[in-house]
Amino acid sequence: MPDPQLQADGARVLADLTTLRGFGAYKSGVHKPTFSEPHMRSLEWLAQRLPEAGLAAEIDGIGNVLGSSPKSGPKLLTGSHLESQNYAGWLDGPLGVVYALEAARVLNPAPGVNGAVEVAAWCDEEGHFGSFLGSRSFVGSLTEADIDAARDRSSGRTMRDALREVGLAGRARATAQRGRHIGYLEAHIEQGQLLEGGGLAIGVVTSIVGIWQYRISFTGEQNHAGTTRMAVRRDAGLALARFCVAIDDRFPGACGPRTVWTTGHITLDPGAPSIIPGRAEMLFQIRDEDPEVIGRLEDLLQDMAAEVSAQGRCRVAIERIRTGAPALMDAGFQQAIEAASATFAGGRSIRMPSGAGHDAQVLATIMPSGMLFVPSIGGISHHWSENTDDADIVTGAKVFVDACRRLLSA
Amino acid sequence: MPDPQLQADGARVLADLTTLRGFGAYKSGVHKPTFSEPHMRSLEWLAQRLPEAGLAAEIDGIGNVLGSSPKSGPKLLTGSHLESQNYAGWLDGPLGVVYALEAARVLNPAPGVNGAVEVAAWCDEEGHFGSFLGSRSFVGSLTEADIDAARDRSSGRTMRDALREVGLAGRARATAQRGRHIGYLEAHIEQGQLLEGGGLAIGVVTSIVGIWQYRISFTGEQNHAGTTRMAVRRDAGLALARFCVAIDDRFPGACGPRTVWTTGHITLDPGAPSIIPGRAEMLFQIRDEDPEVIGRLEDLLQDMAAEVSAQGRCRVAIERIRTGAPALMDAGFQQAIEAASATFAGGRSIRMPSGAGHDAQVLATIMPSGMLFVPSIGGISHHWSENTDDADIVTGAKVFVDACRRLLSA
Numbered sequence: 001m002p003d004p005q006l007q008a009d010g011a012r013v014l015a016d017l018t019t020l021r022g023f024g025a026y027k028s029g030v031h032k033p034t035f036s037e038p039h040m041r042s043l044e045w046l047a048q049r050l051p052e053a054g055l056a057a058e059i060d061g062i063g064n065v066l067g068s069s070p071k072s073g074p075k076l077l078t079g080s081h082l083e084s085q086n087y088a089g090w091l092d093g094p095l096g097v098v099y100a101l102e103a104a105r106v107l108n109p110a111p112g113v114n115g116a117v118e119v120a121a122w123c124d125e126e127g128h129f130g131s132f133l134g135s136r137s138f139v140g141s142l143t144e145a146d147i148d149a150a151r152d153r154s155s156g157r158t159m160r161d162a163l164r165e166v167g168l169a170g171r172a173r174a175t176a177q178r179g180r181h182i183g184y185l186e187a188h189i190e191q192g193q194l195l196e197g198g199g200l201a202i203g204v205v206t207s208i209v210g211i212w213q214y215r216i217s218f219t220g221e222q223n224h225a226g227t228t229r230m231a232v233r234r235d236a237g238l239a240l241a242r243f244c245v246a247i248d249d250r251f252p253g254a255c256g257p258r259t260v261w262t263t264g265h266i267t268l269d270p271g272a273p274s275i276i277p278g279r280a281e282m283l284f285q286i287r288d289e290d291p292e293v294i295g296r297l298e299d300l301l302q303d304m305a306a307e308v309s310a311q312g313r314c315r316v317a318i319e320r321i322r323t324g325a326p327a328l329m330d331a332g333f334q335q336a337i338e339a340a341s342a343t344f345a346g347g348r349s350i351r352m353p354s355g356a357g358h359d360a361q362v363l364a365t366i367m368p369s370g371m372l373f374v375p376s377i378g379g380i381s382h383h384w385s386e387n388t389d390d391a392d393i394v395t396g397a398k399v400f401v402d403a404c405r406r407l408l409s410a
Numbered sequence: 411m412p413d414p415q416l417q418a419d420g421a422r423v424l425a426d427l428t429t430l431r432g433f434g435a436y437k438s439g440v441h442k443p444t445f446s447e448p449h450m451r452s453l454e455w456l457a458q459r460l461p462e463a464g465l466a467a468e469i470d471g472i473g474n475v476l477g478s479s480p481k482s483g484p485k486l487l488t489g490s491h492l493e494s495q496n497y498a499g500w501l502d503g504p505l506g507v508v509y510a511l512e513a514a515r516v517l518n519p520a521p522g523v524n525g526a527v528e529v530a531a532w533c534d535e536e537g538h539f540g541s542f543l544g545s546r547s548f549v550g551s552l553t554e555a556d557i558d559a560a561r562d563r564s565s566g567r568t569m570r571d572a573l574r575e576v577g578l579a580g581r582a583r584a585t586a587q588r589g590r591h592i593g594y595l596e597a598h599i600e601q602g603q604l605l606e607g608g609g610l611a612i613g614v615v616t617s618i619v620g621i622w623q624y625r626i627s628f629t630g631e632q633n634h635a636g637t638t639r640m641a642v643r644r645d646a647g648l649a650l651a652r653f654c655v656a657i658d659d660r661f662p663g664a665c666g667p668r669t670v671w672t673t674g675h676i677t678l679d680p681g682a683p684s685i686i687p688g689r690a691e692m693l694f695q696i697r698d699e700d701p702e703v704i705g706r707l708e709d710l711l712q713d714m715a716a717e718v719s720a721q722g723r724c725r726v727a728i729e730r731i732r733t734g735a736p737a738l739m740d741a742g743f744q745q746a747i748e749a750a751s752a753t754f755a756g757g758r759s760i761r762m763p764s765g766a767g768h769d770a771q772v773l774a775t776i777m778p779s780g781m782l783f784v785p786s787i788g789g790i791s792h793h794w795s796e797n798t799d800d801a802d803i804v805t806g807a808k809v810f811v812d813a814c815r816r817l818l819s820a
Binding site (some may be wrong): 195229230237238260262265354357380382 | 603618638639645677685695767792
């Protein structure tokens with residue numbers, strides 16, 4: 001067990017999280033959309049805390065908070081995000097930011113640590129305006145045209161207007177200095193039930209899964225729901241329902257051990273109760289860490305579509321609308337988290353992929369990256385009732401800080 | 411073959427239909443929503459034609475056009491509607507109105523006919539603002555409160571505002587004088603393929619089917635599409651798809667020979683591609699002429715819902731939101747149409763139920779009623795490409811006028 005001076009202070013971590021929970025509180029969760037008043041208060045709160053950790057604070061032109069150390073030696077970048085989904089949980093984002101702040105507070109003044117922890121809160125990880133806008137800006141993959149095009153998916157307000165309204169327009173966007181960081185470490189709630197189900201404390205993320213998304217369209221023949229006999233119908237909605245069921249029946253025979261697939265959206269056209277739908281559409285998503293598995297499932301999907309079209313009632317068209325390659329987490333980072341878990345979590349850790357997207361997948365495009373998960377009670381995510389046991393929060397903080405120490409001492 | 415003076419003039423019928431097609435023309439169809447400018451021009455056109463048929467014209471306070479005869483003797487009420495669905499066909503409604511006008515023109519001055527044909531164009535049969543508002547007003551089943559509540563389903567404009575804008579507010583609503591009419595006869599395109607498929611010219615409607623409509627709701631558990639393993643999901647959307655397929659598999663074993671059922675609308679909640687739907691809902695409709703068949707299918711639906719709920723993944727709730735009893739057409743009217751078909755259509759007629767709703771089902775609540783159908787090319791309905799062969803239109807007109815003659819001579 002290392003020097004208690006080099007450990008996370010569990011009470012301080014819980015107190016900080018409770019403070020952040022007070023901004024935009026909603027039931028036991030928070031409502032903190034990107035650039036809302038409680039989100040901006042959260043950014044300012046973090047910027048005010050950073051000097052206590054020996055860091056110079058900056059809020060840049062896209063809403064990232066960055067804490068930079070003047071200390072010499074290797075720098076480890078850490079962080080997560082502070083905005084929330086609408087009416088969602090209190091830990092999704094803030095947990096990783098407070099762990100990062102705690103690591104900086106503990107390790108930056110420590111005489112035995114050869115370097116410094118730097119802290120970031122990436123703006124809009126939750127995608128109110130776009131896809132990982134803050135971290136993509138930092139790694140240099142977000143253009144001014146991307147920002148011009150970004151709009152709040154709820155209100156339609158442009159990102160440019162929002163930046164102006166919160167006083168960030170005109171500020172420079174911070175970008176990564178090549179070679180400055182030995183890597184990036186992020187903590188997050190699991191958002192699933194693997195840890196809880198196994199009585200485990202820490203998930204050591206091996207990869208962030210790829211997400212392939214499809215628009216699957218069915219074309220039949222629109223007709224009158226009263227005068228068209230069942231035998232002659234070409235009902236696009238029914239074809240869609242049969243397709244969903246066929247996916248559910250046939251994917252298990254071709255998928256990997258952790259593949260997941262989801263139909264999250266369905267529309268029937270024209271969508272009136274007395275009209276047989278002539279067209280129907282579904283948004284379908286496959287996630288896996290192995291591109292080969294995804295490829296196999298995509299082939300199966302195409303085969304199934306061809307079978308339906310061959311029957312002649314309805315035509316099926318599959319369009320891939322999103323291709324997200326999996327991001328591999330660095331082996332050295334995984335070892336550091338595992339070693340820290342052995343010390344502070346009694347070794348109750350497991351290697352696992354992340355089914356959700358995180359800023360770490362963006363940072364991983366320019367530096368070695370790692371992630372650790374803490375358990376989610378009941379696996380609940382993106383809902384105000386999301387929660388994690390206080391003891392698990394504290395254990396996670398101790399493992400996180402120790403993993404940072406190991407990475408900076410390596 | 412009766413006196414040629416007592417027959418429909420096919421060329422005049424086609425010319426009138428062509429004139430009406432010019433109001434609100436869209437491709438080969440029309441766009442004539444209730445109280446639109448082309449709809450109002452159609453009503454005025456009809457009102458101007460009625461005196462040629464010996465009828466006094468009136469447009470009442472709900473938008474019905476009524477032509478009343480001063481002639482003594484029995485009165486036969488005839489008609490249909492003049493507004494259209496959005497961007498729909500040219501004959502759905504106008505065909506029946508022009509047949510009625512033609513019957514009045516031919517029969518009202520005829521010395522051998524003991525009575526008169528009266529003509530109506532019922533407002534809003536297509537349900538832009540409500541359900542059979544015009545004919546329900548006439549039979550006395552529409553309250554002022556119903557009108558207060560009626561709104562255009564597309565624009566949200568209230569019916570009161572629309573009536574004011576077209577200058578009908580403040581006019582009295584005409585209502586049926588009990589005992590004035592021996593009954594009501596309406597002609598319409600079939601909107602299906604039974605006549606065309608059998609090489610037939612006339613459908614003799616036996617009943618207008620009942621429509622039972624249901625809201626079927628599925629409750630599962632909303633969760634993250636990336637972090638929730640397939641094995642623990644409670645996907646309400648998938649439960650809905652399986653239910654649709656189960657209906658399609660099991661209803662044929664319990665339905666009647668002409669039962670039809672349709673899922674016209676589906677929503678997944680929250681409807682985002684990365685969220686497993688926690689709730690899903692479908693609007694489901696059953697149509698049949700036999701209430702016993704509907705009752706049996708409703709029982710089956712409830713059994714299927716109980717089976718799904720018993721499996722424990724998702725709960726299913728079935729709410730009946732519309733109950734429409736079938737309307738029986740009068741036997742004497744059916745005989746008159748058949749006899750007229752024997753004379754003018756070479757007997758190429760068939761008795762059949764109407765799968766679609768019509769004003770005749772409303773009139774049937776207060777007087778003997780009948781309907782005849784003419785063939786629809788390809789069964790297409792509620793689409794601008796809807797059509798009927800000119801020869802079939804003319805045959806239908808001759809059968810209609812002769813059926814009116816027989817009913818007034820009986």
